[in-house]
Amino acid sequence: MTEHVPVLLSEVLYFLRLHPSLDRVLDCTLGLGGYSGAILGEFPDTRVIGIDRDTDAIAIAKRNLSGYGDRFTPLHGNFEHLGEVAEDFAPFDAILFDLGVSNLQISEGGRGFSFQTEGPLDMRMDPGGCLSAADIVNEFSEKEMTEIFFTYGEERFSRQIARGLVRIREKDGPFSTTTSLVEAIRKILPAPVQRKMGGHPARRVFQALRIRVNEELSALTGGLRKARAAASPGGLIAVVSYHSLEDRIVKHTFRDWQKEDFGKVLTRRPLLPSEEEVEKNYKARSAKLRVFSVEK
Numbered sequence: 001m002t003e004h005v006p007v008l009l010s011e012v013l014y015f016l017r018l019h020p021s022l023d024r025v026l027d028c029t030l031g032l033g034g035y036s037g038a039i040l041g042e043f044p045d046t047r048v049i050g051i052d053r054d055t056d057a058i059a060i061a062k063r064n065l066s067g068y069g070d071r072f073t074p075l076h077g078n079f080e081h082l083g084e085v086a087e088d089f090a091p092f093d094a095i096l097f098d099l100g101v102s103n104l105q106i107s108e109g110g111r112g113f114s115f116q117t118e119g120p121l122d123m124r125m126d127p128g129g130c131l132s133a134a135d136i137v138n139e140f141s142e143k144e145m146t147e148i149f150f151t152y153g154e155e156r157f158s159r160q161i162a163r164g165l166v167r168i169r170e171k172d173g174p175f176s177t178t179t180s181l182v183e184a185i186r187k188i189l190p191a192p193v194q195r196k197m198g199g200h201p202a203r204r205v206f207q208a209l210r211i212r213v214n215e216e217l218s219a220l221t222g223g224l225r226k227a228r229a230a231a232s233p234g235g236l237i238a239v240v241s242y243h244s245l246e247d248r249i250v251k252h253t254f255r256d257w258q259k260e261d262f263g264k265v266l267t268r269r270p271l272l273p274s275e276e277e278v279e280k281n282y283k284a285r286s287a288k289l290r291v292f293s294v295e296k
C-alpha cells in the first residue's frame, strides 16, 4: 500500500494550536490525508475540507479518513479555484498548502513523474488535464523547451538538452517513456558535465516538465489570492514548499500582505525540517514552512 509521510506536520500543528477556536480548516493539498487526519485526530470539534486535483488521491484519502464521518469533506479540484470549489464551506480558520507531489504520484510508474521508474511520459496531477510531458518533449520547439527547462528547472544546460532532444526525436521518433527521456539526456550531456551536475542528470528537466504540465506556479499565485479571500479574521495561512521558485512566491506574497496591513508573517524565516525528520524521510530535505496570520 502506498504511504505518504507528512512533512513538517508537528510544526504545522504547532501553529494551528495557536488559534483559539479552529472550527473549519481547508487542506488545499489533501494527498493521502496525512495533514487532514492529524488535524481531525487532534481537534475533535474541527471540520476539515480537503481539496486535491488528483482523483486517485481523493479516493484513498476518503477511505483513510472515513472514520471521521461528516467532519471530513473531500473535494476534487484545483486549489487555484478554491473560492469556487470550497465556496459552500468558507470562511476558514486555517488554510494549508503542502505543495508538490505525493508519494502516490511519485511511486506509481504509471503516472510518469519519476526519472527512476519506467512509465509513460505523463506527469499530469489531474488525470483529466490536457497537456502531458510527452506533448512538450515531442511537440514544443527547441526555444520553448529551453525556456521551460531554464525557468522551471533552473537547469544550466537547458539549451544543450533542448537541442539534443529535438535532434533525437527527428532521428528516432517521439519519446514515449520516462526511461527514453532519461537515456536521451544521458546521451546528450557529456560524462564530465553529468558528474559536475550533482544529483541525477534528469532531475531538473523532470521538475521543469512537471511544473509546466501542471501550471504549478500560476496555481500557487492564484491559490494564495483565493486563500486571502476565504480566510476568516484571525485565520492562519500556512504553506510548505519544496523548491526556491515556490518559496519565492510565498515569501513575497506574505510580505506584500503584511505591508497592506492584511495581517502578520509569523515566520520571519521559513521553518525547516529537523535533522531527525530528514533522516527518517529524505523527501523532507528541501521543505520550507511559512505561516501568515490574518488580522482579527
Ligand SMILES: C[S@@+](CC[C@H](N)C(=O)[O-])C[C@H]1O[C@@H](n2cnc3c(N)ncnc32)[C@H](O)[C@@H]1O
Pocket: 004, 005, 006, 007, 028, 029, 030, 031, 032, 033, 034, 035, 036, 051, 052, 053, 054, 057, 077, 078, 079, 080, 098, 099, 100, 101, 102, 103, 125, 219, 220
Ligand atoms: C505533497 S502532497 C500532500 C500530502 C498531504 N499533506 C499528506 O500529508 O498526505 C501534494 C498533493 O497536492 C496535490 N496538488 C498539487 N497541486 C494542486 C493544486 N493546484 N490543486 C489541488 N491539488 C494539488 C497533489 O495532487 C498531491 O496529492
